[in-house]
Amino acid sequence: xxxxxxxxxxxxxxxxxxxxxxxxxxxxxxxxxxxxxxxxxxxxxxxxxxxxxxxxxxxxxxxxxxxxxxxxxxxxxxxxxxxxxxxxxxxxxxxxxxxxxxxxxxxxxxxxxxxxxxxxxxxxxxxxxxxxxxxxxxxxxxxxxxxxxxxxxxxxxxxxxxxxxxxxxxxxxxxxxxxxxxxxxxxxxxxxxxxxxxxxxxxxxxxxxxxxxxxxxxxxxxxxxxxxxxxxxxxxxxxxxxxxxxxxxxxxxxxxxxxxxxxxxxxxxxxxxxxxxxxxxxxxxxxxxxxxxxxxxxxxxxxxxxxxxxxxxxxxxxxxxxxxxxxxxxxxxxxxxxxxxxxxxxxxxxxxxxxxxxxxxxxxxxxxxxxxxxxxxxxxxxxxxxxxxxxxxxxxxxxxxxxxxxxxxxxxxxxxxxxxxxxxxxxxxxxxxxxxxxxxxxxxxxxxxxxxxxxxxxxxxxxxxxxxxxxxxxxxxxxxxxxxxxxxxxxxxxxxxxxxxxxxxxxxxxxxxxxxxxxxxxxxxxxxxxxxxxxxxxxxxxxxxxxxxxxxxxxxxxxxxxxxxxxxx
Amino acid sequence: xxxxxxxxxxxxxxxxxxxxxxxxxxxxxxxxxxxxxxxxxxxxxxxxxxxxxxxxxxxxxxxxxxxxxxxxxxxxxxxxxxxxxxxxxxxxxxxxxxxxxxxxxxxxxxxxxxxxxx
Numbered sequence: 084x085x086x087x088x089x090x091x092x093x094x095x096x097x098x099x100x101x102x103x104x105x106x107x108x109x110x111x112x113x114x115x116x117x118x119x120x121x122x123x124x125x126x127x128x129x130x131x132x133x134x135x136x137x138x139x140x141x142x143x144x145x146x147x148x149x150x151x152x153x154x155x156x157x158x159x160x161x162x163x164x165x166x167x168x169x170x171x172x173x174x175x176x177x178x179x180x181x182x183x184x185x186x187x188x189x190x191x192x193x194x195x196x197x198x199x200x201x202x203x204x205x206x207x208x209x210x211x212x213x214x215x216x217x218x219x220x221x222x223x224x225x226x227x228x229x230x231x232x233x234x235x236x237x238x239x240x241x242x243x244x245x246x247x248x249x250x251x252x253x254x255x256x257x258x259x260x261x262x263x264x265x266x267x268x269x270x271x272x273x274x275x276x277x278x279x280x281x282x283x284x285x286x287x288x289x290x291x292x293x294x295x296x297x298x299x300x301x302x303x304x305x306x307x308x309x310x311x312x313x314x315x316x317x318x319x320x321x322x323x324x325x326x327x328x329x330x331x332x333x334x335x336x337x338x339x340x341x342x343x344x345x346x347x348x349x350x351x352x353x354x355x356x357x358x359x360x361x362x363x364x365x366x367x368x369x370x371x372x373x374x375x376x377x378x379x380x381x382x383x384x385x386x387x388x389x390x391x392x393x394x395x396x397x398x399x400x401x402x403x404x405x406x407x408x409x410x411x412x413x414x415x416x417x418x419x420x421x422x423x424x425x426x427x428x429x430x431x432x433x434x435x436x437x438x439x440x441x442x443x444x445x446x447x448x449x450x451x452x453x454x455x456x457x458x459x460x461x462x463x464x465x466x467x468x469x470x471x472x473x474x475x476x477x478x479x480x481x482x483x484x485x486x487x488x489x490x491x492x493x494x495x496x497x498x499x500x501x502x503x504x505x506x507x508x509x510x511x512x513x514x515x516x517x518x519x520x521x522x523x524x525x526x527x528x529x530x531x532x533x534x535x536x537x538x539x540x541x542x543x544x545x546x547x548x549x550x551x552x553x554x555x556x557x558x559x560x561x562x563x564x565x566x567x568x569x570x571x572x573x574x575x576x577x578x579x580x581x582x583x584x585x586x587x588x589x590x591x592x593x594x595x596x597x598x599x600x601x602x603x604x605x606x607x608x609x610x611x612x613x614x615x616x617x618x619x620x621x622x623x624x625x626x627x628x629x630x631x632x633x634x635x636x637x638x639x640x641x642x643x644x645x646x647x648x649x650x651x652x
Numbered sequence: 653x654x655x656x657x658x659x660x661x662x663x664x665x666x667x668x669x670x671x672x673x674x675x676x677x678x679x680x681x682x683x684x685x686x687x688x689x690x691x692x693x694x695x696x697x698x699x700x701x702x703x704x705x706x707x708x709x710x711x712x713x714x715x716x717x718x719x720x721x722x723x724x725x726x727x728x729x730x731x732x733x734x735x736x737x738x739x740x741x742x743x744x745x746x747x748x749x750x751x752x753x754x755x756x757x758x759x760x761x762x763x764x765x766x767x768x769x770x
Contacts, residue, residue, distance in 0.1 A: 533673050533674070533675050533676075534671045534673035534674075534704060534706060535671060535673075538671065538704070556735055559704075560704070560706070560739070563673060563706050564706060564707055567673065567674045567706055567707065567708055570674075571674055607743060607744050610714065610718070610748075613710075613711050613714055614711070614714065614715050614718065621707075623707040623710065623711060623743065624706070624707040624708075626707075626743075627706075627707050627739075627742060627743060630742045631742070
């Protein structure tokens with residue numbers, strides 16, 4: 084049962100009023116258009132014409148719009164049902180550049196569709212791979228999804244790009260005013276203004292950019308020259324394939340899939356106050372939508388589509404995660420794909436405004452990732468599982484050029500902090516599973532052991548298993564109540580043999596000893612009874628046991644007693 | 653288990669620290685009995701250092717509360733960790749004890765009760 088988080092103004096199933104929905108959708112579109120730089124980069128890398136770039140940008144908007152709607156659908160097994168917008172996936176950039184340079188845009192389109200088909204197939208059995216994606220793995224992927232955007236966010240925030248390496252004071256001013264407005268509204272505003280924090284911040288950023296000379300007459304000229312409406316030129320369509328490019332595209336789609344798992348995990352978490360673990364069936368539906376978006380992207384003539392972490396961050400910040408917003412986004416993007424003049428408003432977005440918006444959104448993603456990681460107990464093994472991929476991933480951005488010499492075929496992994504960290508954490512998770520016993524024993528000696536013995540054993544095991552802290556605490560409490568009920572009172576005639584077993588959904592404690600079973604009253608004993616001494620006073624311990632555990636079963640045979648405590652995990 | 657205590661006027665403040673299970677509850681019981689037998693009637697138990705309490709610990713607290721109230725005194729609790737508070741709730745003890753977020757509030761409540769109503 085999903086519990087609605089109190090910080091959401093519009094939760095996933097809510098229906099915002101039409102105008103509100105359109106404005107919230109528009110806010111997301113501003114953020115999505117930042118990714119339109121990727122098709123431009125690809126076309127420029129092969130010396131393509133501005134018309135080719137314009138075509139690919141339009142088709143990217145169309146694919147992003149369709150992808151966003153597919154993700155929100157949750158019909159016939161397609162889509163996770165969340166507001167999880169789609170855009171040109173950065174994971175595809177490296178493979179896309181390779182394809183475009185080897186065989187032109189048609190090869191890029193063809194290979195993108197093939198990669199999408201692979202993801203569609205993957206979506207059919209990804210739910211069986213739950214073991215690969217415990218919370219510390221998905222949490223790290225979510226955090227890295229945010230961290231990987233930092234270089235883009237900061238470069239833009241400082242008003243820089245590939246041809247401009249200087250930060251000017253007006254750019255900084257616009258950046259801080261934009262970010263300050265967004266953060267200020269999110270933190271201090273009351274009522275529904277928080278919903279539009281990014282839209283208001285961006286509008287102020289745009290307006291401030293005009294007198295400060297960041298938005299110039301040249302930009303306005305671009306807007307004026309763009310045709311009001313246009314349909315894509317049929318000459319640009321075409322598809323070709325090259326077996327040699329299969330591997331880089333498979334790697335790209337795998338990285339993109341890992342990112343999508345992280346994004347959908349975040350969507351699940353932000354929409355359920357009682358979130359415990361990734362719902363892999365739901366992720367499978369999201370991956371299917373992602374794959375279909377990539378297939379569609381290739382068919383209409385653009386690069387691979389992937390879920391947008393920044394937009395999920397935006398939905399957290401504004402407290403609006405309604406799937407209805409996804410339909411508004413989809414509609415606006417499809418509309419813009421055929422209206423170049425309007426689309427130009429987004430294309431000329433000043434870099435500092437772009438950077439401020441990314442910083443705002445990414446903050447939420449990074450924190451959401453660490454929250455997912457910390458929802459579980461971590462021992463040394465799990466610390467390395469998170470720490471090593473985090474460090475290696477960060478090295479991609481911190482030490483540019485470090486992985487320049489890796490084989491081209493592997494470059495999609497080593498060209499992005501997210502890809503490297505995600506691939507490593509999945510591999511390390513498999514390696515670190517070696518040697519973790521799912522069943523462990525503890526022998527409790529009445530008169531010798533105490534609660535500390537149970538705490539030390541259970542906390543160590545909980546961390547090795549990556550269990551939820553609160554469930555382990557309840558198991559400790561119940562086991563100690565059992566020990567106190569049968570140990571000092573003499574109900575157990577000797578040692579108590581405790582066996583604890585764990586899988587992701589269950590934690591079971593089975594205690595065996597020779598002697599009498601404990602009393603398990605269904606109501607708390609009366610106060611007078613609690614103040615008595617000796618075995619008759621153990622009713623409270625038995626009662627507490629039944630409250631801590633989800634179920635308690637006791638059976639005796641030939642003087643041997645077995646107490647089974649079950650905890651849902 | 654480490655158990656400190658201090659005074660604030662005529663209120664005795666007891667500060668147990670660690671895990672309050674069956675063996676450590678006996679220590680706490682001895683300390684409480686000593687305070688009550690020594691004439692102390694107003695006690696605040698500051699639980700900020702207690703990370704776990706078992707049913708044995710709960711029974712010691714209940715026994716102390718009963719003895720104090722019978723003698724015209726009271727036992728108030730302050731600064732319970734979330735898990736410890738949950739244990740009190742599960743046992744239905746939050747209806748028996750007055751529980752405060754801060755030690756000063758619990759001590760101040762004794763002073764307020766002492767003042768004659770206007």
